[in-house]
Amino acid sequence: MTWLRAILAAGLSVIMPGAGHVLSRDWLRAAVFAGLFLAASAFLLPIEQLAAAEPTSYDEAITQATAMAENIDPMAQFFLSFIALFATIDAAFRALGYSSGSTADEATCPECGKDVDEDLAFCHWCTTRLESDTLDPEKDS
Structure with missing residues (x-):
């Protein structure tokens, strides 16, 4: 898509x-x-x-x-x-x-790549459902 x-x-x-x-x-x-x-x-x-x-x-x-x-x-x-x-x-x-402006510390949507609010269970840009482990940038380390 x-x-x-x-x-x-x-x-x-x-x-x-x-x-x-x-x-x-x-x-x-x-x-x-x-x-x-x-x-x-x-x-x-x-x-x-x-x-x-x-x-x-x-x-x-x-x-x-x-x-x-x-x-x-x-x-x-x-x-x-x-x-x-x-x-x-x-x-x-x-x-x-x-995107040219995002940093690695911010949570991003795996579908559209835009910054998302960590308190929400979905991306407010593309409405993709987010899992809690996809939002945590420190778990990948």
């Missing part, structure tokens, strides 16, 4: 950077990646060409979109692709449970 979640998070981030983080309920990273991608798109893409042309048919719209894609600077394509790739990799790792 964790691998399926990671693949789904990565796929969503390919479509729109930040969407995979929404799946993992990582709201701040979702907002940062989506905002960064949209700001870079607004700054780097020739949107004024698209706004000036009003297509009247489907074929005309495809022709204009193709012309706009051909006029994009290769450096702009690189930056947008880099943001999308980084968001995809980050969303996949976060969905697998690799």
